[in-house]
Amino acid sequence: MTPDMNQSIPQDTAGDSPVTQSQADAVKLKARNVKVFYGEKQALFDVNLDIKANEVTSLIGPSGCGKSTFLRSLNRMNDTIDICRVEGEISLDGQDIYDKNIDVVHLRARVGMVFQKPNPFPKSIFDNVAYGPRIHGLTNSNSELEGIVQTALEKAGLWNEVKDRLDQPGTGLSGGQQQRLCIARAVAVSPEVILMDEPCSALDPIATAKIEELIDELRENFTIVIVTHSMQQAARVSQRTAFFHLGYLVEEDDTEKMFTNPTDERTQGYITGRFG
Amino acid sequence: MTDAAPIMNGPANGSLATRNSNDAVSRGLKRRYAAERRFKAYGILAIAFAMGMLGLLFTTIVSKAIPAFTQTMINLEITLYPQDIDPAGTRERQTLSSANYRKVIRQAFYDLFPDVTSRRDRRELFDMISPGAVYEIRDMVMANPNLIGERVVVQMPMSDDIDQLNKGQIRKDSPETERRVKDKQIAWFERLENRGLVETVFNTTFFTAGDSREPELAGIFGAAMGSLFTMLVTLLVSFPLAVASAIYLEEFAPVNKWTQTIEVNINNLAAVPSIVFGLLGLAVFINFFGMPRSAPVVGGLVLALMTLPTIIIAARSALKSVPPSIREAAYGLGASPLQVITHHVLPLAMPGILTGTIIGMAQALGETAPLLMIGMVAFIVDVPHGALDPATVLPVQIYLWADSPERAFVERTSAAICVLLAFLVIMNVGAVFLRKRFERKW
Ligand SMILES: Nc1ncnc2c1ncn2[C@@H]1O[C@H](COP(=O)(O)OP(=O)(O)O)[C@@H](O)[C@H]1O
Ligand SMILES: [Mg+2]
Numbered sequence: 222m223t224p225d226m227n228q229s230i231p232q233d234t235a236g237d238s239p240v241t242q243s244q245a246d247a248v249k250l251k252a253r254n255v256k257v258f259y260g261e262k263q264a265l266f267d268v269n270l271d272i273k274a275n276e277v278t279s280l281i282g283p284s285g286c287g288k289s290t291f292l293r294s295l296n297r298m299n300d301t302i303d304i305c306r307v308e309g310e311i312s313l314d315g316q317d318i319y320d321k322n323i324d325v326v327h328l329r330a331r332v333g334m335v336f337q338k339p340n341p342f343p344k345s346i347f348d349n350v351a352y353g354p355r356i357h358g359l360t361n362s363n364s365e366l367e368g369i370v371q372t373a374l375e376k377a378g379l380w381n382e383v384k385d386r387l388d389q390p391g392t393g394l395s396g397g398q399q400q401r402l403c404i405a406r407a408v409a410v411s412p413e414v415i416l417m418d419e420p421c422s423a424l425d426p427i428a429t430a431k432i433e434e435l436i437d438e439l440r441e442n443f444t445i446v447i448v449t450h451s452m453q454q455a456a457r458v459s460q461r462t463a464f465f466h467l468g469y470l471v472e473e474d475d476t477e478k479m480f481t482n483p484t485d486e487r488t489q490g491y492i493t494g495r496f497g
Numbered sequence: 498m499t500d501a502a503p504i505m506n507g508p509a510n511g512s513l514a515t516r517n518s519n520d521a522v523s524r525g526l527k528r529r530y531a532a533e534r535r536f537k538a539y540g541i542l543a544i545a546f547a548m549g550m551l552g553l554l555f556t557t558i559v560s561k562a563i564p565a566f567t568q569t570m571i572n573l574e575i576t577l578y579p580q581d582i583d584p585a586g587t588r589e590r591q592t593l594s595s596a597n598y599r600k601v602i603r604q605a606f607y608d609l610f611p612d613v614t615s616r617r618d619r620r621e622l623f624d625m626i627s628p629g630a631v632y633e634i635r636d637m638v639m640a641n642p643n644l645i646g647e648r649v650v651v652q653m654p655m656s657d658d659i660d661q662l663n664k665g666q667i668r669k670d671s672p673e674t675e676r677r678v679k680d681k682q683i684a685w686f687e688r689l690e691n692r693g694l695v696e697t698v699f700n701t702t703f704f705t706a707g708d709s710r711e712p713e714l715a716g717i718f719g720a721a722m723g724s725l726f727t728m729l730v731t732l733l734v735s736f737p738l739a740v741a742s743a744i745y746l747e748e749f750a751p752v753n754k755w756t757q758t759i760e761v762n763i764n765n766l767a768a769v770p771s772i773v774f775g776l777l778g779l780a781v782f783i784n785f786f787g788m789p790r791s792a793p794v795v796g797g798l799v800l801a802l803m804t805l806p807t808i809i810i811a812a813r814s815a816l817k818s819v820p821p822s823i824r825e826a827a828y829g830l831g832a833s834p835l836q837v838i839t840h841h842v843l844p845l846a847m848p849g850i851l852t853g854t855i856i857g858m859a860q861a862l863g864e865t866a867p868l869l870m871i872g873m874v875a876f877i878v879d880v881p882h883g884a885l886d887p888a889t890v891l892p893v894q895i896y897l898w899a900d901s902p903e904r905a906f907v908e909r910t911s912a913a914i915c916v917l918l919a920f921l922v923i924m925n926v927g928a929v930f931l932r933k934r935f936e937r938k939w
Contacts, residue, residue, distance in 0.1 A: 296829070298825070298828060298829060301824070301825070301828055303751065303752070325831075326831045326832075326833055327831070328831075329828065329829060329830065329831035330830075330831040333829065333830065334825075334829035335829075336822060336825055336826065336829070338822055340820075340822035340823060340825065340826040341826070342823060342826060342827070342841060343823075343845065352827075352830060352832075352840075353830040353831065356830070356831065356832055356836055356840075357831060403826070406826075406830065407829070407830070410830060410831065
């Protein structure tokens with residue numbers, strides 16, 4: 222479909238073998254002919270996309286083009302919507318995530334998610350971060366749990382700001398802090414992939430800058446897929462960019478190439494601001 | 498830049514209108530403020546009216562109830578002659594409990610009025626003392642048989658008519674034929690008063706006894722316990738059922754014809770007249786399952802059926818109002834649907850669910866009609882000790898007393914209403930407390 226598709230074919234074998242995970246170019250998530258329907262309405266048409274490990278892939282496109290829909294099909298969050306149906310194949314490390322034998326609970330522990338609006342639980346900061354490890358039984362000891370929480374908060378760049386008030390409500394933090402708390406909460410489960418759906422759209426520029434910085438740091442340990450409506454953000458944080466339009470994946474390439482020399486006319490139109 | 502705003506074409510066309518619209522706005526402002534003030538005034542008026550009515554209700558009920566909290570007593574000196582109580586001297590419980598204490602009291606009382614000799618007068622004289630005085634002495638003797646042969650001062654209730662006379666509810670200056678106390682009795686009572694034998698004390702009987710035909714012996718405790726057991730059964734049955742139904746309908750049930758029918762029917766059920774539930778209870782619980790009549794267990798079940806739709810509807814709207822973002826956050830971390838509900842949704846919905854529960858329980862507490870159908874209107878003297886004992890409930894007790902001819906039951910009716918209101922207040926305070934506890938978890 223896109224030129225890049227051909228390049229990614231040789232990597233298929235690599236993606237099928239979990240041993241090659243650590244390889245820089247390994248394909249973490251692979252979508253093949255993904256179609257998503259909301260009832261009768263089709264929201265995604267035959268999307269083929271490879272998402273490489275330890276890279277930030279950004280999904281861009283005009284509102285309603287299906288970015289969120291695609292993102293949510295990667296950890297089966299669409300399962301929570303009754304009328305939603307996913308067809309095609311999505312695999313994580315070569316394993317079909319829509320397989321009957323796959324447990325969504327386990328899948329979501331491997332593929333975490335950060336949402337558009339910061340949505341901390343109405344609990345303490347500590348309990349927010351500790352919730353994932355607790356339900357997955359990652360540890361039985363309190364001190365270990367405290368360690369996990371601290372590490373997660375450190376990774377999310379929030380530790381220094383909240384270390385003295387871990388028992389205070391997470392909802393009392395500022396918007397940017399709340400979003401970093403949500404990132405820490407996702408990180409605490411030690412997922413392999415983190416999905417972010419417009420994580421900065423509700424934040425001010427300074428908070429946004431912090432999160433972008435954070436995303437760049439997280440890339441070292443996680444594979445990140447981020448939906449954004451800001452092309453500068455895509456350009457700043459991602460290595461690969463995929464452009465969606467009206468439910469189709471129009472083009473997908475290295476971010477730099479996408480923004481300097483896009484192949485498709487529609488991409489060009491969107492990037493230059495002719496529609497949006 | 499990304500969300501490219503539509504480019505404004507043509508010259509800005511607002512400048513001409515600006516000046517005129519300024520005037521229009523300032524003219525309109527006055528009107529808007531006036532409307533706002535009017536609206537505020539209406540609101541204050543409405544609240545004042547509501548508060549006034551509430552105040553009126555409370556003052557009338559409380560002022561009517563106050564006399565019920567005291568009781569006119571007589572301090573009578575009685576000699577417990579062994580030949581009257583225990584002639585054989587066995588001190589057997591059987592003998593002691595069936596002894597003729599009436600005679601003992603009568604004798605002591607007649608001794609106070611040596612001038613009253615005729616049979617009719619003596620009967621009227623003795624009518625001034627409550628029939629309950631007998632139990633007073635019996636209990637005293639049975640608790641301490643050594644008192645036999647002694648001379649003791651016993652405080653015993655006077656009859657309800659004398660009590661009413663003493664409280665001024667029966668006026669001495671009204672014609673004799675129009676009141677229940679004879680002129681002679683008034684004179685005797687004044688003699689007792691002059692000798693300092695009459696005392697007005699706090700009416701403990703009212704708070705410790707069950708119902709009675711004699712107002713001075715009647716108490717609210719039996720009905721209160723009946724209400725308590727009934728409410729417990731109602732709560733224990735309706736709360737878990739309603740919350741479970743609400744969770745199922747809201748979180749798990751697919752949206753289809755079936756669930757829609759169920760939903761409509763739940764709403765209909767909330768509008769069914771309560772007496773219908775009473776008929777249902779009579780037919781199902783008593784006639785079919787053979788449960789005991791007049792028992793709080795049946796009353797509680799009937800009221801639970803009545804309360805279910807209220808709590809279900811409240812619980813569903815509480816569950817619905819939990820922000821979807823919280824569910825998403827939990828699902829996104831890999832929580833199972835049940836974990837999402839028990840860890841996040843339910844705690845957040847709990848204040849709303851509790852509010853609905855309290856509203857339902859308050860309705861149930863004040864309900865009379867369905868309980869009439871299942872025999873909870875029976876005259877029950879004994880204080881119930883469990884949900885299976887025959888009992889009545891506060892509103893039914895109020896209804897029974899309001900229906901009684903004795904003057905003294907009027908004040909007791911109001912006092913019973915006060916107790917019912919106190920029950921309600923306690924329940925509401927409990928709900929507020931619980932709600933605060935759940936809300937404090939943010
Ligand atoms: N829960 C839903 N039910 C029905 N239609 C939906 C739902 N979520 C999204 N859609 C539809 O799917 C299309 C893609 O939506 P979405 O993925 O949210 O777009 P984006 O995130 O790119 O703005 C839109 O046309 C939207 O109306
Ligand atoms: Mg979206």
